[in-house]
Amino acid sequence: MNFDFLRDRQSSAREMSALQKNIVDQIASGFVTIESIRDFSKILKRFPHDPVLRKVAADLMMRKNMAEKAALSYHKAASLFLKSGSLLPAIASIVSSWRINPPSYRDANLFLSAVRDDSFPRTPLKIFLQILSNPEIMAIVKRFENLQMGEKQLLQKVNDIQDTLYFIVTGSVKETRFQPLKTKNETIFKRSIYELSADDTIGELYPIDEEKTSQSYVETISAVDLIRLPKPALVEICRRYPNVESGLQAVDAFRAEFQRENRLKKNRKETRHQLNRRICVEIHPQASGSFPIILEGYSTDISIGGTCVVLNARDLGVTEGVAAFAQTIKNSKVKISFPTEGLELKVSGKIAWTQKVIFQSERTLTLGIQFQNLSPKMRGMLFVFAGSQ
Numbered sequence: 001m002n003f004d005f006l007r008d009r010q011s012s013a014r015e016m017s018a019l020q021k022n023i024v025d026q027i028a029s030g031f032v033t034i035e036s037i038r039d040f041s042k043i044l045k046r047f048p049h050d051p052v053l054r055k056v057a058a059d060l061m062m063r064k065n066m067a068e069k070a071a072l073s074y075h076k077a078a079s080l081f082l083k084s085g086s087l088l089p090a091i092a093s094i095v096s097s098w099r100i101n102p103p104s105y106r107d108a109n110l111f112l113s114a115v116r117d118d119s120f121p122r123t124p125l126k127i128f129l130q131i132l133s134n135p136e137i138m139a140i141v142k143r144f145e146n147l148q149m150g151e152k153q154l155l156q157k158v159n160d161i162q163d164t165l166y167f168i169v170t171g172s173v174k175e176t177r178f179q180p181l182k183t184k185n186e187t188i189f190k191r192s193i194y195e196l197s198a199d200d201t202i203g204e205l206y207p208i209d210e211e212k213t214s215q216s217y218v219e220t221i222s223a224v225d226l227i228r229l230p231k232p233a234l235v236e237i238c239r240r241y242p243n244v245e246s247g248l249q250a251v252d253a254f255r256a257e258f259q260r261e262n263r264l265k266k267n268r269k270e271t272r273h274q275l276n277r278r279i280c281v282e283i284h285p286q287a288s289g290s291f292p293i294i295l296e297g298y299s300t301d302i303s304i305g306g307t308c309v310v311l312n313a314r315d316l317g318v319t320e321g322v323a324a325f326a327q328t329i330k331n332s333k334v335k336i337s338f339p340t341e342g343l344e345l346k347v348s349g350k351i352a353w354t355q356k357v358i359f360q361s362e363r364t365l366t367l368g369i370q371f372q373n374l375s376p377k378m379r380g381m382l383f384v385f386a387g388s389q
Helices: 004-028 037-046 051-063 067-084 087-100 105-115 124-130 134-141 231-240 244-267 322-328 376-387
Strands: 145-149 154-156 164-170 173-182 187-196 216-220 224-230 277-284 293-300 306-311 333-340 343-359 362-371
Touching: 004 051, 037 051, 051 067, 051 087, 067 087, 067 105, 087 105, 087 124, 087 134, 087 164, 087 224, 105 134, 124 134, 124 244, 124 343, 134 231, 134 244, 164 231, 224 231, 231 244, 244 306, 244 343, 244 362, 277 306, 333 362
Parallel strands: none
Antiparallel strands: 145 224, 154 216, 164 224, 173 187, 173 216, 277 293, 277 333, 293 306, 306 362, 333 343, 343 362
């Protein structure tokens, strides 16, 4: 039997796929610009299921004052991005659609349910959104702002006030970071270079009530599309929804892990977590009748809003079931004991998020803990304690 016709079909399919990628890349990069709705419609008829082309078409419709058609095109792009597993472009597209036609309560919930799908890759945005309620997510995405920049443009420099959180939608940037290292006689700065691309973040806003300055230069490598969240908007949201700050804390922890992994790849040797003090964590699972679980761990990034805790894997005793244990203690209330100079400071809070990590060659958990019901006196004591580290 002659199978030449099958080879011809396969070859044709490969050529079509290569042609589509070439067209999409050229249009998305701006190398090819199409200003005719009619001409763009012809391309969409050939490639009707490409989310990038749908999104670029919607941008063109907006420039042509065709807002209603643009809203439909943005909505279609968002659906196609979701199907392809691209969470950030999907949210960027749906927000553009919602700005033209605000969604019904039902439509918004349907989209947010799709966003929570566990099949999406673990990205900073996914980490940020997975611990928030639907009203909290809506409050966030309504304040998203789109930003486009060309190649070799400076986005951030050392000592700039950290007043914006950026999510990279497309393109890539270079971050040159200067990490202070204290020696006996002076402080020196170690330079590290990271290349950031789609789904990565720029900016450190946790804790939200502290003013931070940049320790890095960030320059675009290529043309980039960004979503930005201004700090004033986040402050306003956090006042209404305090849990949002836990999302910022989770993004910071994810970013720190990303930098640690990059240092491991670069230096090809183990880099340990920078841990502060040994603490005791008393966890109260939500299941009725459960006894408290008392574990030891190490506190990191402590502030008056919360802290990250790396649990002692050997004390944890669940090395083979970390994922199941994380589910057991999800959203549990906790009490943390901080030993300091012969005294013991106890703080109540809840587990806002968990993250599986490898620490000292063993699998364990990092807990993001949000402090709760702190009196002014307790806040003052915690502030002094945090400042003493």
